Amino acid sequence: MASVSSLAASLNPATPADAVARAELREIDASAKWPVIVFLLSGLVWLLVGSGFALVSSIKLHTPEFLGDYEWLTFGRARTAHLNSVVYGWSMNVAFAVAFWLMARLSRAQLRHAGVLIMAACFWNLGVTIGIIGILAGDSTSIEWLEIPPYATPLLFVAYALIGVWAVITFRFRKSEHIYVSQWYLLAALFWFPWLYSIAQIMLIFEPARGTVQALVNWWFAHNVLGLWFTPIGLAAAYYFIPKVLGKPIHSYYLSVLGFWSLAIFYNWAGVHHLIGGPVPAWVLSAGIAASLMMVIPVVVTAINHHLTMVGSFSALRYSPTLRFVVFGAVNYTLVSLTGSAMAIRSFNEITHFTHFTVAHAHQGMYAFFTMVMFGAVYYILPRILLKEWPSAALIRTHFWAAAIGVTLYWLDLSVGGWIQGSEMNNANIAFIDVVQHTIPWLFVRSVAGIVMTIGHLAFAVNIGWMLCARQPAGATAPTLFRPPPAMPVGSVP
C-alpha cells in the first residue's frame, strides 16, 4: 500500500523533503492514535482513583477514626490500593502510551495491527482492576510493590507480553538509520521489566524462597522497577522532548552513551539498600551501598546533558507547557537521585530508614520526576494524534501549578517530618508514643498537599475530556501555550 508521503513524492518529484517528512509523521501519529488514547485514558482513570485512595489513607494516618469501621478501607488496604492504582494503573498505562508513540516516531515506523495493543490494554486494565478489588477484599500478598493477588497477575503477564513484543516489532521495522538515545532506554526498559517481574513472582509467590532471601528478591524487584523501568521511560521522554521543543540537539551525544551504560550497570545493584541493618548478608548490603553511590555518575552525566541543553533557552519555559512539565521532572530526577545515593550511606540511612523521609523520596521519584515528565509528554502527543489543540491554557496552568506546588510541599514536608521522626526514634529517651505524636502535624500537611495535587489531576482530566469532545476545528490551528511567544522559531511547538 503506497503511503501518502511516498505517493506525494512519486507524483511530484519536486515535493519538498520537509512536506514528505511531515506527511510521514502524520501517518505514524495516526497509526498510534487508538492505542495511545486507550492507554492514556485508562491511566487517567487510575490516576483519579489512585488520588482518591491516597487521600483516604493520608487522612487516616492523622485521624485514625476516619472511615474506621470499613474493613476494606483500613489503612493497610487503602494505602496498598493507592500504590497499585498509581503504579500499575496510572504510571504503567501512561508509560505504555508514551513509549509506543516515541518508539513509532523515533523508528519512523507505523504501529502495525493496533488492535492487538488495544486488546493488551484491555487485559492489562482488567488485571489491575481485579488486582485492586482483590487487595481491598483482603487478598493482598503484602509484598511491597507486588501486592496484586496471584489470580490477577497472569492477565498482566499476557498483556505485557503483547505490549513488549509489539514495541520490539515496531523497532525492527525502523526506517531510521540512527538509534537515538531514547530508543536505547525504551528497549532496555521493555526487556528488563518482564525479567524482574517474572523472577519476583516465581521466587516470592509461586515458589517462595526461604527466609530473608525473599526480602532480597523483593527489593531487587521493587527498586529496579523504578530504576530499570520507570526511570528509563521518563529519561527517554526527557531526552526526546527537551531537544524537540527547543529545536536544538542534545548537549552531548557522548555523555548520553555514558549516562545510559552507567545507569544500566549500577542501578540494578542499588535496591538492597532498603535492607541496610536487616537480617541479610552484610556483603550484599555493602555492594548495594557501593552501587547506590556509583549512581552519582549516570545522574550527574544525565543532569549535565539535560540542563546544559536548556541553557540559553530558559525563556521557552514561559510558553511551552510540555517543556515546563518535562524540565520540572528532569530537575527533580537529579535531586531525587542524589538524595537516593545519600540515603544509602549507613549513617544517613540509620536516621531515614523506616520513616516518612522514604515516603517523601518515593513521591519525588514517582511523581515529581516520572509523572511530571509524562504529563509533559501527554501535552505534546495528544494534539498530534487528535489533530486538535488543548481547549484551555488556564486548565494547563492550573494543572502545572497545583501539581508542582503540591508535590514540592509534599516532599519538603515529609522530608523534614521524616528526618525528625528518625532522629527521635533513634533516641530511646523519647517515648515512642511521643515520636508518633510529633509526626501528626507533618502528616496533616501531607493531606493538604495531596488535595492540591488532586486539584491538578482534575484540571488535567477536564481538559482531556473537553479536548476529546471538542469538534474538529476548521483550518490551521495554533498550539495552546501558556502565553503567546514573541516570535516562534520554526520547530518550537509545545
Next chain:
Amino acid sequence: MNRGPLIFLGIFLALAFSWTGIVLTNQIQYGSLTPYYDANEGKAYPDKPSGLAERGRLVYQDLGCLYCHSQQVRRPGFGGDTERGWGDRQSVARDYVYEKRVFLGTMRTGPDLRNIGARQPSVDWHFLHLFDPQLTSPGSIMAPFRFLFEYRQVIGERSPKALKLPVDYARSHGWDRSGYELVPTPRAEGLVAYLLSLKDTYEFPEAKPYVPPKQEVGSK
C-alpha cells in the same frame, strides 16, 4: 551507537549481573539455611509457628500491618532498636527460616513487632488494643480494628473471651447494652496468636544477646 544486537547484549548482561549477584548467589549461599539444634535445650530453634498463629499470619498479611510495623531488630549501636527494648539482640536470617512470607517491613509508623510476643504477652491487652488502640495506647494513630470483633447477644453464659472494656468507655461509646458481649472473631484470635508467637527469645551461635561493653562478660 547503532548496533541493535550489541545494545541488546549489553542490556542483558547488565541485569544478569545483579540477578546473579543479588538473587542467585544469596539463594545458593543461604537459601537452604536450617534451624539450629541447641544441644543444651535438646530442641531446635526457631520454633515452628502453631496452626492458629499461621492463620493469624494471613490476617496480618491481608490487613497490611507491615506497612506500619517492621519485624527486624537492627544491631545495637545502629539506630535505637535494642535500647527501646524491641529485642535483646539483632535479628538474623535464621530467625526467619520457617516464615512462608517474610514481613521485614520498611516503615515504623508504629513500633517494631519482632519480639512483641515477649514484650507484651497479655492476650487481653492485644484484644483491647486491636479493638481501639486508644484504650491501651492513648494518642496512637493506629487504625481501629473493630471489624475483627462481634457484638452479640449473650446466649447462656458469657464467653470467657469476651472483651473487658472499661466501664466509662463502654458507656460513652455505646458498647454497654445489657445482655450483649463483644467477642473476638476467629480472625482476631488468630492474629493475636500470631503476634504472641513473634519472639526471638533464644540464642544462635551467630546471634547472642547484646552485652553492654562496660559490663564484665563473665559476670553473666
